[in-house]
Amino acid sequence: MVAPLVLGGILTRHGASGPVSLRISEVEAYSGLGDDPGSHAHRGETPRNRVMFGPAAHLYTYFTYGMHTCANIVCLPEGVAGGLLLRGGEIVQGEPFVRERRGDAPFRDLARGPARLANAMGIPLGDGGADVLSGQYSLRLRVDPIVDVGRSARTGVSGAGGTDDYPWRFFIPGDPTVSPYRRHVPKKRATGAG
């Protein structure tokens, strides 16, 4: 299980305005192996999730709800789809640069939630496929992996992927930057439709 190694790790991005470092406190695992209905790779390789099938330690970004960007770290070898969705973390460096984008949000909310996190780090959609270990990114894992990590069903995942059958959400217990668990909410479309 790789997730506990990433928890507590420091992800740094050297953006245009300055370096921003994040201590990862919450992730969700997504796999293309077996039946993982919640994974973007579930339907097989597409141009979209292509990077998930690539080598580990690369960035997989995706766009959702027409306005949000989320970031994953590919964590399985080339040819095997697997990624860790960065769901929450604490800004440990470059808070002023983060606030340029996130505004006056409470400190704990700066990178609380996948879309906020990507926004806080300033990760553009185009950074998908970027190496996390070189270039403008760097990832420092914990030397002593956190043993007592929290674990639960994944948040906001529709269908069977969001049930306890896939308890692949990992977080640091008690960390304030861990997003609250929220069950999947069915999307309702136009008004009056019924």
Next chain:
DNA sequence: CGCACGATTTGCT
């Protein structure tokens, strides 16, 4: 080509 939905966040009441 057309249709429907999604690993969400934010603002108002």
Next chain:
DNA sequence: GCAAATCGTGCGA
């Protein structure tokens, strides 16, 4: 607590 915002992806014909 609920509803809106908003577009790329995936599948069927």
